[in-house]
Amino acid sequence: MEIILKRQKTESLVEQQLLASDFKTQGLLNSVYKRRTQHNLFNSNPKSIFGIRQDVKRKRYRAALRIDAALKLSIFVITLGFIL
Known part of the structure; x- marks a missing residue:
């Protein structure tokens, strides 16, 4: 029996660079819906x-x-009264 070991070069998570576009956040509500709900409120x-x-x-x-x-x-007036 032989054991075969394979090594692959992998990058650690620290070395990987993430772009700002990867984390582009978008709200759950679009602006038209927000305006309508605010108007109705x-x-x-x-x-x-x-x-x-x-x-x-x-x-x-x-x-x-x-x-x-x-x-x-x-409370402020009482505290001020005790101080003076």
């Missing part, structure tokens, strides 16, 4: 279920921002 009919849901979400988000800002301001 911002100009939704307030009488539809989607419009009502968006309005509720918008009001909750604004309320959360106001509460967050009020808490930060009150």
